[in-house]
Amino acid sequence: MSSPGAPAAGYRSGFAALVGRPNVGKSTLLNALIGQKLSIVTPRPQTTRHRILGVLTLPQAQICFVDTPGLHAQAGRALNKAMNRTAATALADADLAVLVVEAGRWNNEDELALERIREGGRAAVVAVNKVDQVRPRERLLPYLQELAARHAFLALVPVSALKETNIGDLRDTIATHLPLSPPLFPDGELTDRGPAFRIAELIREKLTLELNQEVPYGIAVEVERLQEQDGQLQVDAAIWVDREGQKAIVIGAGGARLKRVGRSARLALNGILGRRLHLNLWVKVRENWADNARALKELGLE
Numbered sequence: 001m002s003s004p005g006a007p008a009a010g011y012r013s014g015f016a017a018l019v020g021r022p023n024v025g026k027s028t029l030l031n032a033l034i035g036q037k038l039s040i041v042t043p044r045p046q047t048t049r050h051r052i053l054g055v056l057t058l059p060q061a062q063i064c065f066v067d068t069p070g071l072h073a074q075a076g077r078a079l080n081k082a083m084n085r086t087a088a089t090a091l092a093d094a095d096l097a098v099l100v101v102e103a104g105r106w107n108n109e110d111e112l113a114l115e116r117i118r119e120g121g122r123a124a125v126v127a128v129n130k131v132d133q134v135r136p137r138e139r140l141l142p143y144l145q146e147l148a149a150r151h152a153f154l155a156l157v158p159v160s161a162l163k164e165t166n167i168g169d170l171r172d173t174i175a176t177h178l179p180l181s182p183p184l185f186p187d188g189e190l191t192d193r194g195p196a197f198r199i200a201e202l203i204r205e206k207l208t209l210e211l212n213q214e215v216p217y218g219i220a221v222e223v224e225r226l227q228e229q230d231g232q233l234q235v236d237a238a239i240w241v242d243r244e245g246q247k248a249i250v251i252g253a254g255g256a257r258l259k260r261v262g263r264s265a266r267l268a269l270n271g272i273l274g275r276r277l278h279l280n281l282w283v284k285v286r287e288n289w290a291d292n293a294r295a296l297k298e299l300g301l302e
């Protein structure tokens with residue numbers, strides 16, 4: 001949609017949804033594309049649970065990237081269903097789909113993600129991520145040919161989100177395929193998520209990294225109080241577990257684990273929010289919250 005108010009002739013702006021199966025690197029890619037840590041990243045699949053907007057404003061285009069939960073097949077729990085729904089909605093609302101895949105890999109969940117794109121009739125670019133893991137590089141060629149044969153993608157762009165390889169190329173390719181439009185967000189606006197969300201997510205990231213495989217998927221974090229006091233942000237956050245037995249695991253011997261999580265979250269947040277904060281963490285039990293529609297809603301998971 002062009003408008004007489006557009007800042008420059010040919011300016012483009014629109015939503016580009018990063019979709020794909022869990023763990024392919026969508027969130028790492030979002031952060032690399034916007035040059036800031038906005039989405040949380042862990043080695044575990046199903047890390048992202050929300051739609052996360054990251055706006056990049058360039059001289060000729062404004063790209064509104066949307067990070068999404070990984071589309072996955074085993075959607076038994078209410079939480080899994082909500083995550084898949086969130087990703088599908090973000091895709092439906094986008095101007096352009098960016099299918100993120102892992103170089104050299106294609107499985108039924110990649111197929112599921114491509115199926116979603118086909119159903120919605122979205123134009124799609126494919127970002128072939130983690131190319132740093134492919135050596136020698138020529139080994140990538142047959143994979144790219146296979147991808148091109150699967151779907152009429154607008155473009156195939158090999159990248160490494162981790163090493164920040166070819167990110168500019170992907171960014172420019174995406175911008176080229178957005179509609180003609182003046183910017184949708186004011187210059188300088190990064191996201192529609194406030195500090196409470198970003199704090200809760202960062203705590204969940206540190207907790208997930210600390211817990212490894214011990215408490216699978218049963219954790220949610222909720223900021224209950226966020227208050228300015230004596231030049232510091234005072235934060236009370238609840239860590240919800242879905243079974244009584246998990247409480248002790250999260251707290252750790254003598255509270256050591258919870259202390260480590262609090263410390264690393266605080267240090268990361270000091271940098272990200274550019275200010276000091278005081279973090280109080282509590283562990284609370286809500287039996288089977290991930291199967292409970294009302295609990296999900298209260299935690300902002302629809």
Ligand SMILES: Nc1nc2c(ncn2[C@@H]2O[C@H](COP(=O)(O)OP(=O)(O)OP(=O)(O)O)[C@@H](O)[C@H]2O)c(=O)[nH]1
Binds near residue numbers: 040048069070
């Ligand atoms: N080697 C390599 N690893 C990467 C790259 N991009 C992401 N990773 C790693 O892949 C893992 C998953 O990354 P995420 O960004 O959380 O993946 P995601 O697709 O957002 O995952 P979900 O939110 O669970 O759907 C992390 O351990 C990342 O460090 C890359 O370009 N190269």
Ligand SMILES: [Mg+2]
Binds near residue numbers: 039047048069
């Ligand atoms: Mg993610």
